Amino acid sequence: MIQLTSLPIVYPEIFLLLMTSVVALVGVNASDARLKFTFGLAQASLAVLAYLHFNELQLARTVYGMSRMVVIDPLGHLLALAATLATMVTLGFARPYLKSRDLLKGEFLTLAMFSLLGISVMVSANNFLVVYVGLELMSLSLYALTALRRDHAVSTEAAMKYFILGALASGFLLYGLSMMYGATGTLDIPNVLEALHKGTQNPQVLTFGLVFIVAGLGFKLGLAPFHMWVPDVYQGAPTAVTLLISGAPKLAAFGITFRILVEGLSGQAKDWEEMLIVLSVTSMALGNLAAIAQSNLKRLLAYSAIAQLGFMLLGFTPTVIAISSETAANGYSSALFYIITYVLTTLGTFGLIMVLSRHGFESEEISDLAGLAKRSPWIATVMAAFMFSLAGIPPLVGFYAKFAVLQALLATGNPLYTDLAIVAVLLSLIGAYYYLRIVKTMFFDEPVDKTPIHGETGATVLLALNGLAAIGFGLLPDGLMSVCRDAVYKALNS
């Protein structure tokens, strides 16, 4: 029974739902002029939403609402804020791209906003079912978006693949969660934690359920060996949708991983952290090695995403071994910083692909970037900043993210984690090769097509801002790091 009095607690989500419905209504069969208005409306509501989340983040309060179905805490608001900003940036990059392909319709905006709503629900979930509902809302919107280019074979194939594997993953997750429900008799995350603490359950059921949960999360995060969909979907979907998939949903995946594994099942941490170590090392190895062989930029970035998320996941692993919960929180906040900065970089890289694409030309082969530094030094420099950031070279933000995770591993003082840290840095050395190759293509190769690039002004400015953020957060990472740490500490100590 939902108490109506606690409804206002989720006011940002309610606002988003209302505005999404308005956008859906206004955007139906819209003429060009009205579409422009719809787009502005969508962006404006997202901006207001971002402000609401930001405001809540400042308040830094922890409140449970709707019969403890949701939790309002800084972590949820931070992730939701980042996801909202990511969606805004995505829409900004997507507009000229979609317009030139006749794909800019009301549906795109509505579905993007619905997926954001799903993300917001997920990251503030305090109940397994709420997690699932949010996940499905996000996923179904994204499946539909992937098929946006419905008369395009590759796109349709990607959508099918995404849908089938995504549904399978959701099924895994649901199955695992139901096992946990069977063992503990509750769906509320804190109650599950409490029930597991007593340790009266059948351990086999718990482990069995845990395997399904981790597999489901692995699918959603796109970790090896559950990564099969990632390259195909990244490559097949229209780039605007690829960006939508590769940006904000990663934050949501982090959110539910944290809510389910850390907040709900930390009693089982001994089991899941071993699984995560395996997933993480496999992802880093496979992602980095497979990326070397790619010639399609979107595919390469997909494999890079697998490797990067594997590195991020390392932040979750020092849970049991940690001497104090502080050490574990250190790991989670490093992972949070990692994922936020990773999304920031990803937005820029796919944004760049869209800026370079013209009508009837997808700039998605690495060779399309050849000589970019001569055609547009600014765009090439920004892209180089992203590549060096992903490779983990200071003073770009990606280095500090990697550094934060590494220090969390070494802070355990356990030799296994020291080895893990060494493996991680050596695998990221392999990664540096293909990021450098992109820089090489842009700066050292001669352009095939020498015409200067005239990107749409708005998108170019957005790209520049994105690049500045990658450098700015690199030179002065402290602010964001502290916000991440406070959010994680608050979430753990409530």
Next chain:
Amino acid sequence: MSFLSLAIWLPILAGVVLLALGRDDNARAVRWFALVAAIAAFLVTIPLITGFDTTSAALQFQTSLPWIERFHANYHLGVDGISVWFVLLTAFITVIVVISAWEVITERVNQYFGAFLILSGLMIGVFAAVDGLLFYTFFEATLIPMYIIIGIWGGPNRIYASFKFFLYTLLGSLLMLVAIVYLYIQSNASFEILAWHKLALSMPAQTALFFAFLAAFAVKVPMWPVHTWLPDVHVEAPTGGSAVLAAIMLKLGAYGFMRFSLPIAPDASHHWAWLIITMSLIAVVYIGLVAMVQTDMKKLVAYSSIAHMGFCTLGFFIFNSLGMQGAIIQMISHGFVSAAMFLGIGVLYDRVHSREISAYGGVANTMPMFAAFAVLFAMANCGLPGTAGFVGEWMVILATTGFNFWVAALAATALIFGAAYTLWMVKRVYFGPVTKGSVSRLQDINPREFLMLALLAVAVLAMGLYPKPFTDVMQVSVDALLKHVAQSKLI
């Protein structure tokens, strides 16, 4: 803003301005702007040496601001009697490099000068940083501009060279990163290098740290057997890139030994000194022989650099004040001499477009003024008394004699080999009759090239004739370092 901060950020900001505003159609303005910026950046380093208190081993000109409070990392700068010289050297070489590229670089001029200015600021940052994370940030960040410099303005095989340079050095530094994070945790969340110096560590920990730092610094120096990237990179790099690489970037590695390996892991350093000494001797003897058979001038000087850097690492690990001072002097003098050698090759290359020794012969007949400079620098390279090259090598050999006669005897062969490969090259390139048409058409150096070589010649001679100011400034710091290294830090 302190002078050190200015020395770092002035060239970086100037470089960013050049990247942002420069274009090939305003190349003239770009060149002048770069020159003014480089000179200004050099001038702000002068007060560092004039105001230096030579009686104190403590860090001077310190600045400390909170940087990443989450990890207690500070923007902490400071120089002692050792690092102050490298700050000056870097700023000086940058001025020379800007002059050397004046009309040689005609394509993407702003990016070339911008990259060098940024690189200069970053390298000064490495020498000035006394916070571990800040050090690593600067140390790694230098890879980016150098990678771009080699890749854009390098020779035909530049792509291979740029990748080899980047990945090789990155491999070493990543292990150092793990070591730095380990020290951060051991020292209860501190990135202060001075706190790490005081940290007591067990022998296994010291050994692990020693080898992690060795991985980073040995690649950078480079020491045998991880030197193979250097000749490849030098051959392909543009002249300015080679000069900066040899004059300063190699010193980053040698400097790292003094700042990290020796004081943080003194017991492991003593225990593994034989390994470093062996590697240094191999560099001196074997690489000296390898240099002798080179047919490419740049490759020859590159191998000669490795051999000379072998003297530096040798001087560090005999734990003796004279040896260490000699090693530091050798680092500075090699900075001048190797830069001069590469710039000299650049002068020839710009005219003939060949680095092969066999493409020349009798250059002294057509370019007498240039040949005079070239012979002077060659003499400095083989360690002729009166030039900068002599002082450091002589001090290291003298100190080594006290340590072990046979080691000293082997090290002294470098003087012979050095003379052999350098003078043989000089003979084949500069002397003898003119047989090649390309050589007979050579024009002697113009005023710009004269200025650049003359500045270096003055430095080489001044340092060779009167090295006392150098040793005076570093004396106290070197003694303090050795005293620190002599104490065991074992738990």
